[in-house]
Amino acid sequence: MMRRNGFSLPLFVFCGLLAAGLFLVAANGRGHLAAGGPTALGSSPSLCKKPSFTSTQPRGLFGLGRAAQTPRRTVRRFAVDVQPVVEAQPDQKSVWVDRHSQTKMIATVGPSTRNEEMIEAMWQGGADVFRVPMCYSSHEDAREGINLIRKIEARHGSTIGVLMDLQGPKLRIGEFKDGSVAVEEGQRFVLDLKEEVGDNTRVSFPYAKVFPYMTPGSVIPLGGGRVNARVMATSMEETVLEIVRGGRLSTNDRVNIPKVHLPYRALTDQDVKDIEFGLEMGVDWIALSCVRTKEDVIEAKRLVGNNAFIMAKIETSVDAGELSEIIKEADAVMVARGDLGVDTNVESVPPMQKAIIAECKQKGTPVVVSTQMLDSMIFAPTPTRAEASDVANAIYDGADALMLSAETASGSYPLEAVDTMEDIIKAVEQSDEYKKRMDSDVSRYPPNENYALVTAARQIARDVSASAIVCFSSYGRIPRQVARERTTQPVLTLSEDVKTARMLNLVWGVYPVHVPGLSYEEFSFDEVLGKAKETSLEQGLAKQGDMVVVLASKPGADEVPGANIMQIVQA
Structure with a gap:
């Protein structure tokens, strides 16, 4: 055997080929792993997703986690023909990815995420709607966040919902010199009207009434x-x-006076200013805090008109009869568990949450569950198992959307929080128990003539194994009726109104597409059928020859409100 400088020739040749191969792998695949694409070793899932135990990246509870600035997965989004707020890049294509989650996700924008890269990563990670909390945001902060959301929306040719959360008549203490103070059991502490910075003995509380x-x-x-x-x-x-x-008490902390109805309206003077600002910015949802009566909702609707949708936040004890009226009047309801648990008691929150979700589903009112969903992820890269179960239970109960608050607004792991919630949503929705619960809930609904055709469409879609239910809706009534039925098929919704399309991002199982060419005033069901087939194929919700059930509302004074015309077509 020939040897050169103590090495065998075959070994020398082998080492040279190996070095050359590794060089080419590095040259062709550099940066690919960081972007989450297939590895240079192939596209095998076991190789792509194998964790590196020497990496500094935290692992998620249901996945591998990801670097702070890189989304682990992309999500299915539906193309939309909109007039962009910000001019999109001409070579930028829509995000076509693989997500059909029925339960929607709301992410809060705050100091940790108020930049384009983070908002885009959260959207691609599964967030359908972004919340702008006015209790912690100036108009300048809110404007910056909303403009970034609309820029991302335009670039990807999609629709993204924006929820403005009003502060409401919440009682808050003033400012502490160092931002927070520690108070101890047994000590004296004073709330007063003085406009002085507080310490560990007193703090400003400007509410004389x-x-x-x-x-x-x-x-x-x-x-x-x-x-x-x-x-x-x-x-x-x-x-x-x-x-x-x-x-510890911090600047602007809440003060609750349980089970006492204070002499304040749900809408404060500051809320009215914030509403005017929100309408100027084109927000889609406005969350009204401390709602106690349906009159609170009616007053907000009178101010907003048809320019946004009103979400009633249930965060104080409300009489059962009045709660039913609020659910009927509001466009959506939020179970704000943090303040609700303080105003009532902790053990009352779970049954109240379940009861509110059940009544909202029966009435066809979208319902959001919020507060401390993954609270430990504010400071940790993974949640507790109890938090994961809490999120799962809200999904099993059939909530339309779940909301991340401080987890994404000010937390250290906002992208991991979005990832984890999306993983839990997917895991639950793929379970047999979830499907069984959705079916059993629908069977208990009382008959309703406004829902008759929608209920029939749900059954027909199953009988003919339809790939999708396609709705044409100007104001969102029909897809919300279909969402009440908790159908197993995706609900593709075509709307000529971009605000309606954005609003529907909050609604269970609905995938909205803005189609400016369709017109309710110049209604043509043949045109709707053609667009339904075309769009369901474009979006990948149906293949050539698949059955699609199409629902629409034919204009006319004698027509039943909501869906009143249906047809089965082949895509």
Whole structure:
């Protein structure tokens, strides 16, 4: 055997070929792994997704996690013909990816995510709607976030919902010198009208009308229940408290007075200013805080008109009869569990949540579950198993959407939080138990003439194994009726109104597409049928020859409201 400098020739040749091969792999695949694409070793899932235990990337609960700035997966989005707010890049194509989750996700925009790269990554990770909380956002901050959302929407040729969350008549303490203070059990602490920076003995509380409602002996939660204090004495200028459970208080923390109806409207003067600003910015949803009566919703609708949709936040104790009226009047309902648990008690929240979801589904009102869904992910890359079960239970109950709050607004792992919630949604929706629950819920609904054709369409779609149900809707009524039926087929919705298409991103199982060419005023069902076939094929929801059930509303004074015309067509 020939040897050169102590090496065998075959070994020398082998090493040379191996080095050359590795060089070519590195040259062709550089950066590909970081972008989440197939590895240079092939596209085998086991190779693409194998975790590196020497990596500094955190692992997710249901997946591998990802680097802070790189989305792990892309998600299915539907192309839309919109007039862009910001001119899109001419060579940029729509995001065609593989997602059919029925339960929607809302992500809150805040200091951790108020930049284009992070918002786009959350959208591609599964967020359908973005929340702008006005209690923590100036108009400048909100404008920046909304403009970025619309820029991303235009670039990808899609629709993205924007939810403006009003502060409402919530009681908040003033500012602390260092942002927060620690208070201890047994110490004295004062809420007063002074406009001075607070310390660990007192803080500003500019609500003179509220002091009479703080009765001596009552216990008041501060900071969302992190601190509890007993009222010792009160006057028109201050309330003296004794801390019964210590902790940290921060600037602008909430003060709750449980089971007391304070003399404030649901809409404050600041809320009215924020609504005017939101309508100027073209927000799609406006969340109304501390709703107690249907009149609160009616007042907000009167201010907003047809320019946005009203979501009623249930975060205080509400009479059961009044709650039913609120659900009937509102365009959507949010179960705001944080304040709800403080205003009532912790053990009351789970049954209240289930009852509200059930009634909203029966009435066809979209319902959102919010607050502390994945709370530990504010500081950790993975949630607790209890949080994962909490999210799963809301999905099993049939909530239209789940909301991430501080997890994405100010948390250290916003993209991981989005990923984890999307993973849980997918895992639950693929389970037999989930499908069984959706079927059993529908069977208990009482007959309703406005839903008759939609109920029939659901059954027909199953009988003919339709690939999709396609709706034509100007105002979103028909797809919301179909969503109530919790159909197993995707609900593709065509609308000539871009605001309707954006709004529907919140609704269970609905995939909205903006089609400016269709017109309700110049209604042509043949045109609707043609567009339904064309769009279902374009979106990949049906293949050539598949059955598609088409629903629409034929204009006319004598026609039944909502869906009143249906046809089965081949795509």
